Amino acid sequence: MVDDSQKSSVRQVHSDTRFPQRKNLSKDTSAPVLEPTSTDKLISGIWRQIFSPVQLSRFSSVMEPSIDMRTGVSGEVFRAINTLCLKYYNQCQSSRALEMIVQAYWIECYEARIAVLRLENPNLSAMEVRMMGLKEACAVLNWKEKDLRNRIAIWRGYKEIKDAGGWASLIFASAGVYRFCKYRTGFGEGLSTRLRHIRSSLEVAADTLHPEWRDLLQVIGQRESRQYHGHPHEWVTLTGSPAVPLSSSYEHLQLPDGFQYRFIDECVLDTSAFGTDDPRRVPELDPDVCLVCKENQSDQIEKNQCSCFPTLFGSVPNPVPVQLFHTSSGKNNGVIARSNFDRGTAIGEFTGLITKGIEGVDVMLGGTRTRTYQIFQGQMGNFTRFINHSCRPNSQFQRFYWRGKEHIIVVSRGVTAGSEITVDYSDHYWKQLSKTCLCGEPCCRFRERR
Incomplete structure (x- = not known):
């Protein structure tokens, strides 16, 4: 006192x-609360991933610890399998981020290729030019045109997220971003505006908590320098x-x-x-x-x-x-x-x-x-x-x-x-x-x- x-x-x-007691769900008589929108969930997932201890890396190495369970799981063996689990969790997260980076960049390259084909073939319609570019890609990817068109719709969503919120918003997007872009459930909820408003805030958290995250962009030949250094709250x-x-x-x-x-x-x-x-x-x-x-x-x-x-x-x-x-x-x-x-x-x-x-x-x-x-x-x-x-x-x-x-x-x-x-x-x-x-x-x- x-x-x-x-x-x-x-x-x-x-x-x-x-003391503010935690809610007792079985006795909760408060007024109903609106469920978060798809956009709310996407942005929440981005922040959750940024503030998580995940370690993103462009390079991966194979780890093969000597784990033998035939004689029982000792403390040492259990630590080894936990380390292995963490290793491949981080590797999986990194691979997923790299995949989305390449796919968002593919959309940019595809649009650029269409522009070139349009100049080279002025007599063709816009649809015919796009089909020509689509066939070029399918010949290399060994995919059917329908499959590629479905993927393009998802990849275009990745690019829209990146364009509005920067690379950090896409790289740290949670697993739900695939479904979000596939069904485009939240793109009409002011997503671009909200991402633009928090773009620099996302980069502050990403740069100070995950200093190496920009190295992932080297996979598409981009080299970005770190913008924010020091403690996360020094900004x-x-x-x-x-x-x-x-x-x-x-x-x-x-x-x-x-x-x-x-x-x-x-x-x-x-x-x-x-x-x-x-x-x-x-x-x-x-x-x-x-x-x-x-x-x-x-x-x-x-x-x-x-x-x-x-x-x-x-x-x-x-x-x-x-x-x-x-x-x-x-x-x-x-x-x-x-x-x-x-x-x-x-x-x-x-x-x-x-x-x-x-x-x-x-x-x-x-x-x-x-x-x-x-x-x-x-x-x-x-x-x-x-x-x-x-x-x-x-x-x-x-x-x-x-x-x-x-x-x-x-x-x-x-x-x-x-x-x-x-x-x-x-x-x-x-x-x-x-x-x-x-x-x-x-x-x-x-x-x-x-």
């Missing part, structure tokens, strides 16, 4: 009684325009050394304030038992049984499907969700410098009345530093104890893909400020400040 006499602006952690995405460096979005502050920020995955302890004694640790708690589900907690994946927040603790970490974006409401930067976050699931941990005694700047207050600490995100932290306030938020700050240590996490109240992630900074935070709230909600509590 926060003492009202404290003068620094503090973001407050909500109490456990307001601010713009609708329909190239992303800009995070530091450039704070030039208006005219800071002496510019905007400096270091992205970290875990909190850093200020040893000058606490020495080596982490104030987040609660001696009274059993570090091996979860306070919520009472299951065993372990940093070793195979031993952990706590699944309260598996995206953050006790499992394989994956990139969080969020990006920084420039808001249109005067709030400068914000955080946009690229995938759905179901109610009650964790979005990320609030990381920064674990310290104390800071006044006059934004801090997160944690701990207890007798042992408090602050998380300061002035120079280091993660994307949670850029989550904006809303008087009607779709997520909230929450305490969670992992291995006997307090963590402050951002928990979803139901965040949909494409929406801004927001939290309530608390009444106490706003009482210390003379600013006007820009959340724009009808229930805004601080729209008009005296």
